[in-house]
Amino acid sequence: MAATGQEAAAMDSISRAPAPPAALNPTTDADGAAADGATDNPPPDPRKPGNNSDGGVETAEEAVEPSEPDINVLCRDMFDKMSVFLQGELTATCEDYRLLENMNKLTSLKYMEMKDISVNICRNLQDLNQKYASLQPYLDQINQIEEQVTALEQAAYKLDTYSKKLEAKFKKLEKR
Template sequence: MRVTWPAVSCDREEVKMAATGQEAAAMDSISRVPPSVLQLRNDADTGEHPGHEEASGNVAPAPKRSTNNNDGGVETAEEATEPAEPDINELCKDMFEKMAVFLQGELTATCEDYKLLENMNKLTSLKYMEMKDISINISRNLQDLNQKYASLQPYLDQINQIEEQVTALEQAAYKLDTYSKKLEAKFKKLEKR
């Protein structure tokens, strides 16, 4: 049962528990208000008047008040029950299980990243091995070409010498041609005389 005063709303048991000694005795005397005064205060708080309960048909019945026979009709407060707190051990266990799942996921993702990097490194090393083989083959081919060129070099030198001789022979042929033309011209002059 909650007692409502003009500016304060609290449980009797809470007030008694908070007060000690003379304060508790004073609070106990204050809480022993006649039921009619309490009923009037409750009706005033809800905005209802004592005679209106019968007039309205859909008004809920007033809550039952338990009375203590020893106090002569004095109201007693019902103990407020707080909702039961969940077990801390269960909450900790649940938290640790979820944290373990989270960390397991993080570690799994990290392991997968490292596996991916490992596979990429393996593929890269294979590509480099292929490129190394290709470069070795190119180097061998260049060495073969250099050897063939070196073996052909004497023939190329001979070709250059023959070309020089041909050019010299060509010049000699031009000279011989011009000399023969001059000789022919002289011969024709001699014939005319």
């Protein structure tokens, strides 16, 4: 069944592609001027019915890629910029690793200093323990003497109290 009227017009507008941009037109250069001796006449618009004898069949034009020198320059520029970017990233990473290495070295030095200090403290503590052990008999004697002095002091207080009572009794007897 063939389409007629509005359906045919709709199908015809769908099947037609828009004209290629000037940058892809092989008859013009980048400035839009005619190149290779092309005439100033624009190509016929495929959407307008012309004096085609093929009955409205469109013809396709080959898409032409931009010239290679432009692509090569752009690719080289892109690779140069990517190289600079990656070089910067790698440099930053290397600097981070150098910083970590320096921090690790400093930390290692601090731990070695702390180890030396703790070894000295341990040695001094052992010396003090030995000296305390050698003084222990004398300290025990001092403790015994202190206990004896305390007992003697208690005895002196008792004797003093007893002598005061005796004196009080003696005075009482004298008064009678």
